[in-house]
Amino acid sequence: VRSALATKISKERVGTELEGMFNGPSPVDAVRLLHRLGLFTSVFGLPPSLQSRLGSAYGGPCCTSMAAADGIACALGLQMDKEERRFLLLAALLLPLRDLRAPAAKGKPVPATAALIRDSIKWRVKDIEMTGALHDAAAELAAAHAVLSKGAAAGSVDAAPGREQDVRVMLGQAIRKLKQHWKLGVVLAPVVLMRAAAPLGKDAASSSGSGSAGGSEDSTVDGGGELSEEAAAARLEMARELLSAVEAYGLAECWSWKPLMDGKKVMSLLGWSKPGPELGRVMAAVVDWQLIHPAGTLQEAEEMVKQKYGVGQPEV
Known part of the structure; x- marks a missing residue:
């Protein structure tokens, strides 16, 4: 089957079937099954130079990140159309690959996630753009939450006007980056902090080989413990705190504000x-x-x- 995926089935067909999985009732289970069958890297293939560095293990952490994001979105009752759901799940799935760069025929290296979406699954340019924007904004929202948490630990954000201003700007900039899709970034922000979502490729030796913790079959079920009820509850609470802060600061529609001056x-x-x-x-x-x-x-x-x-x- 792996050989057929690589040589006999067009990438366009693979992308079409994959889109059906993402639009179906259980996209996380479908992608986990690809990983357990040893087909993950055939479907979500990286450029050869990166594939040789990471081996076949990256499917495990990718599945864990996707499952965590899906869990938060479901727990929040987030209303998404098919496109938004695809944006979220794809960005979550590729989160561990966000810092990798792929060689380009001309010019500077490109994000490996962009190369994967373009070449391996043949999805849209918009999917590439939203994946990058969600990765960036999720990290910014996670940083904003850290500042917000420091204020809460100190007693009150209102007691530190400078900190409140920092949080407002950090939240607002992330929201303006994602526009009407900003709640997807809120869902992804807690996932950024997971061990499974840590950028791969920093230490190729620890990332390669099917025996790594991230690549084992069992790890796609419980995420090495990161998909436990306790861990999921903590991520959900972080997402809720971010949503509450956005509403409290009146920033929910800031993506549509026009600058007061040109x-x-x-x-x-x-x-x-x-x-x-x-x-x-x-x-x-x-x-x-x-x-x-x-x-x-x-x-x-x-x-x-x-x-x-x-x-x-x-x-x-």
């Missing part, structure tokens, strides 16, 4: 004659200010820009 307005305000690298930094500061001050006015934003950057400041 580039021309900023240049006019500061007396600049032409755009430059500094303009991008000012525009980013305006967006961050809006995240911190959701009810802020244009006049207040202008005052912030003038105070921080100064009218007539030399252009860089």
